Amino acid sequence: MFVRGLKRKCFDGEEDIEGTLAGIKAIPSYNLQRQSLLDMSLVKLQLCHMLVEPNLCRSVLIANTVRQIQEEMTQDGTWQMINTQSTGQASLDRLVSTDILCRSSRDQAEGKHGPAYGTFSKDFESDQAQDSSETMSTASSVQAPRNLQSNVWEMENPQENKGNFQKSLDQIFETLENKSPNSVEDLFSEVDNSYYDLDTMLTGMMSNSKMGHCDSLETFSSPTNTASNSNCKSDLNDLDHIVEILVES
């Protein structure tokens, strides 16, 4: 429902994006807006998979919108170039969520696939006449890590989580910068490049036993992560098992 007075997270026309937590008031660029729309669409597709029975018309329209954005981004080359700098002006929760997905799917370092949608882009690049339900299922599989991640945050550190979301963009960047410059590269270079399917991606996410905001940053950057990833890969195959792990941790 459209509640009166509720701050809209989205842009409209020439209005500024309100609620940027660092107080950055800037008219978002077209790329940013487009990215934001893509994010929103993927969340919607994921949500509709959780409903009783998804409204097929709505799902198809959203999937078509996602495909349109993908095609345009592929055409103007921005698909390859998405990084935290360009998304810096997005609202914080969007930034954080795409950041998480960046870390998991930017593992395909050589391919330099875009964040969050690594599997997406691979599929789209290989076949332009993309399948809608494959899109949808890929979207939902990509979303699963994000949602699981945020759910776990809420379970583990509700207060901290709220506090985290109110941190300024600067603080987030600081946290990232605290790692040595090389470690970010190491992070991605050492990870298995076969992170293309849902199983391996989820494995990579779930092998972080502690899911607190900053904790996950640290565990991700540790080199031992990759070893445990490949070990876990064969063991952790289905979502139920993954959820069990989350609950236990």
Add this chain to the structure above:
Amino acid sequence: FLAGFGSLMQDMLWCFSQVKGTIDTGVTEADIISTVEFNHTGELLATGDKGGRVVIFQREQESKNQPHRRGEYNVYSTFQSHEPEFDYLKSLEIEEKINKIRWLPQQNAAYFLLSTNDKTVKLWKVSERDKRPEGYNLKDEDGRLRDPSMITVLRVPVLRPMDLMVEATPRRVFANAHTYHINSISVNSDYETYMSADDLRINLWNFEITNQSFNIVDIKPANMEELTEVITAAEFHPHHCNVFVYSSSKGTIRLCDMRTAALCDRHAKFFEEPEDPSNRSFFSEIISSISDVKFSHSGRYIMTRDYLTVKVWDLNMENRPIETYQVHDYLRSKLCSLYENDCIFDKFECVWNGSDSVIMTGSYNNFFRMFDRNTKRDVTLEASRENSKPRAILKPRKVCVGGKRRKDEISVDSLDFSKKILHTAWHPSENIIAVAATNNLYIFQDKVN
């Protein structure tokens, strides 16, 4: 006439007549009205709700004692049409919400209507009982059996008047023919068949046969991953029983002739308006998706509703509509917000008046709009409790798009998007309209001078 009042005097004036439903601010989900339909004479008005119930109102006879009260609608029958079900194979619930009601033309004393939820269509018979037989030989007045050996006299039972009782009985259940959600049903002009349409298929039924239906349209791709378009609405031509149309989520309408092939996958006509490149955005396809399609009573035109407009098409011209009416173009700059809160997926219906000269459709903030095709004038009215004094004339409303807001205007940002008018109906021959506003049903009539 005074210059300022000229247009007002010529336009039709609408008055509040009745409102049905509770005034409570908290709305029970089950009470939300999901469909409204007059029968062919306008004597009956049916509503369906999310709780699976059907309520039928009947117009009372106009009395000479109170000539100013033009036949009010009172509750005639209420029944539970559909119950919630569970699909065990898919582990999914099947909602009991009534998606559509369509009346059959009356052929005897009883009334018949079709009501449908997402999966099952039912034919209901609504009949009156105002007499009952009395004086049975084998049972007494309480229904207890009498001892035959005690009977010494035979009598003939007679019919005696009783209080009017209206019974609704399900006469047919048409089930298990739709994998996807039914969005439309339409009774054919032959009165022997009807069609039901879901997202990907349209089936043709005979009223007498419930265990078989003919599939006449199937747009399901062999590979579901290639699905990019769904069926959004369908309707039979009012006079030609072999012709029907269906609309799609891509803003197209296909007219099919059932005489050409058993499976009408190849359309006879294809209606699509070329896209306006200056208006193109990521939302273009979504707002072009047609939410309702209706033949005019004459059968010469079809009307379609998409998110921002209503269009009238001539059956003889496929490349563009002959008329386009802006319902709430001020929302065009808000499409992203409306996408975020899902309002952009709201399915508004549209209706013709009896003479096909005026068309009506709903909007937000409990506003609804009427467009006069002849004078090209339009009006925005509101269904609200504040304007609910008997025979109060409805004042036209105006949305202010920016700049100075005049008194009585409402700004776009103040619109209440939770108050949406999706379903309206127009009496087949008189200027009486029924407007469903969430859980309330408003009835308005034109002012009788």
